[in-house]
Amino acid sequence: YTRGSATTRLNGPPSKSRIFGLLRHRFDAPDISADYESWAALYGPVFEIPGLLGAKQIMFTDPKALTHCYNSERAVYVKTNVQRIFIDEIFGRGVLSAEGEDHKRQRKALTPAFSNAAIRRLTAVFYDSAHKVKSIWDERLESKADDAIIEVQEWMNRTALDSIGIAGFSHDFRYIEGQKSAVTTAFEAMQLSESSILTKLIFMLSSLFPFLLRLPTQRMRLFWDLRSSLNVIAQRLLARMQSEKEAGVTEELADKSIIGLLMKAELADAELHMSQEEVVAQMNVLLLAGYETTSVSLTWALIELAKRPEAQDKLRDELARFNGADPTWDQLVSELPYLDATVLEILRLHPPVTETLREAIQDDVVPLSTPIVTRSGETVSTITVAKGTIISEPIRCINRSESFWGPDAKEFKPERWIGDITVPAKEFLGHRHLLTFHDGPRTCLGKSFALAEFKAVLSVLIRNFVFEFPDGPETKIDLHDGIVPRPKVAGQNGAKVPMTVRRVE
Numbered sequence: 001y002t003r004g005s006a007t008t009r010l011n012g013p014p015s016k017s018r019i020f021g022l023l024r025h026r027f028d029a030p031d032i033s034a035d036y037e038s039w040a041a042l043y044g045p046v047f048e049i050p051g052l053l054g055a056k057q058i059m060f061t062d063p064k065a066l067t068h069c070y071n072s073e074r075a076v077y078v079k080t081n082v083q084r085i086f087i088d089e090i091f092g093r094g095v096l097s098a099e100g101e102d103h104k105r106q107r108k109a110l111t112p113a114f115s116n117a118a119i120r121r122l123t124a125v126f127y128d129s130a131h132k133v134k135s136i137w138d139e140r141l142e143s144k145a146d147d148a149i150i151e152v153q154e155w156m157n158r159t160a161l162d163s164i165g166i167a168g169f170s171h172d173f174r175y176i177e178g179q180k181s182a183v184t185t186a187f188e189a190m191q192l193s194e195s196s197i198l199t200k201l202i203f204m205l206s207s208l209f210p211f212l213l214r215l216p217t218q219r220m221r222l223f224w225d226l227r228s229s230l231n232v233i234a235q236r237l238l239a240r241m242q243s244e245k246e247a248g249v250t251e252e253l254a255d256k257s258i259i260g261l262l263m264k265a266e267l268a269d270a271e272l273h274m275s276q277e278e279v280v281a282q283m284n285v286l287l288l289a290g291y292e293t294t295s296v297s298l299t300w301a302l303i304e305l306a307k308r309p310e311a312q313d314k315l316r317d318e319l320a321r322f323n324g325a326d327p328t329w330d331q332l333v334s335e336l337p338y339l340d341a342t343v344l345e346i347l348r349l350h351p352p353v354t355e356t357l358r359e360a361i362q363d364d365v366v367p368l369s370t371p372i373v374t375r376s377g378e379t380v381s382t383i384t385v386a387k388g389t390i391i392s393e394p395i396r397c398i399n400r401s402e403s404f405w406g407p408d409a410k411e412f413k414p415e416r417w418i419g420d421i422t423v424p425a426k427e428f429l430g431h432r433h434l435l436t437f438h439d440g441p442r443t444c445l446g447k448s449f450a451l452a453e454f455k456a457v458l459s460v461l462i463r464n465f466v467f468e469f470p471d472g473p474e475t476k477i478d479l480h481d482g483i484v485p486r487p488k489v490a491g492q493n494g495a496k497v498p499m500t501v502r503r504v505e
């Protein structure tokens with residue numbers, strides 16, 4: 001935070017504390033995105049929020065302003081110091097925290113490994129994971145009468161971890177089969193522990209005192225454990241690739257995983273060279289960015305579908321066209337409109353990354369779609385953002401905002417995706433007008449990977465099983481703090497979502 005003397009002073013909610021501003025409220029509110037939405041309605045689509053020690057943060061819900069900010073992420077709006085330290089601490093220095101030329105080079109090296117051709121090949125990995133889960137559930141259902149209570153979030157975790165392990169770096173965690181490892185232990189512990197008051201306080205104060213982020217809190221220790229066990233896997237893979245390279249087995253390097261392709265590209269283009277530390281960091285980034293986001297999205301999909309048997313049936317009818325076969329990647333992409341709509345609707349309502357913060361590294365002028373009235377009463381169509389100002393891109397707020405998506409914005413309605421989007425949200429440029437995958441030069445690299453996995457796994461599960469809540473469709477869902485927020489059935493200890501699962505007759 002800075003005092004932002006040259007930043008245009010905007011209207012916004014009043015401070016609640018001289019020290020924390022509204023920070024505590026932002027941490028403690030049950031759904032801060034809903035507060036952002038009402039503040040935008042009250043103060044205008046661009047407003048200021050009081051932060052630590054009187055500093056102001058600018059909140060953008062204006063389409064033109066957001067497009068401008070996303071597109072200037074390399075030149076002006078970079079991750080904050082706190083974010084960079086935190087990411088480096090848990091992931092290592094990979095593409096997620098690199099900036100400027102470093103980011104450009106790492107991104108260039110990684111991009112071909114996420115091409116359509118690469119994802120088309122990896123789709124088999126996603127189906128494999130889903131079918132393994134199906135067989136295990138089939139067995140469980142056989143030994144029961146005709147249904148069983150299954151905690152689905154755990155299974156989505158297993159599916160997502162095994163998928164990213166194999167597709168990302170040729171490592172089979174065998175989590176679906178129940179194998180434990182240091183990685184799964186660390187992830188599981190994170191799911192049980194709520195973040196403590198201390199953790200929250202550290203986060204709130206960390207913009208002033210970044211060293212706090214290195215304090216050995218319980219949660220930080222979990223992250224470190226995770227990272228050190230990932231390092232072991234990464235080093236093993238690198239050693240294997242190195243020896244294959246020396247033995248001249250280039251075919252092995254060419255196939256399979258994202259990191260495999262990355263290594264191959266590296267061999268062919270010296271300019272893209274990455275240090276071993278960077279390659280290990282990329283693996284950590286893939287695992288953490290690719291695991292939680294997809295497992296949480298899949299869990300939300302099962303939750304929304306368990307609440308709406310008619311949507312579940314519709315999806316099942318659409319999949320029936322394939323006569324029990326798994327749709328190909330091309331079919332997943334373009335021949336299953338209701339599956340596509342369901343996935344988009346989940347990503348709209350439940351974006352795993354709810355908000356991104358950036359810091360301006362130079363003064364900037366931001367254009368607005370809608371003129372706003374400043375604190376001094378002037379009507380303006382651009383605002384000045386001074387160097388050092390923190391801005392927010394509030395993804396969840398915008399995705400659920402009634403002014404952009406209409407009065408039914410908070411409802412799960414896949415139908416809104418059939419045909420063209422005509423609501424004001426069409427002004428946003430991200431993937432299908434959603435900011436869920438970010439936008440601009442730092443847009444999610446794993447988007448096609450995530451969409452293919454999401455659709456492949458969901459199609460196998462819905463084709464074969466019926467999902468219901470034991471206590472009916474009105475079952476209350478709460479949020480649990482993970483690396484990203486996770487759903488849990490109210491009253492459960494930890495991020496658990498037990499469902500009644502039956503085989504499709």
Ligand code: HEM
Nearest residue numbers: 095096289290293294353356436437438442444445446450
């Ligand atoms: C539903 C699933 C996913 C969602 C919603 C999602 C969302 C995002 C978002 C919002 C960012 C920007 C974060 C920021 O800059 O602050 C991001 C970045 C990134 N994501 Fe994803 N992600 C998903 C899945 C994946 C998967 C499966 C992978 C890899 C296999 C992946 C790899 C990455 C990488 C490498 C970046 C960093 C890009 C950069 O900084 O240049 N993501 N993702």
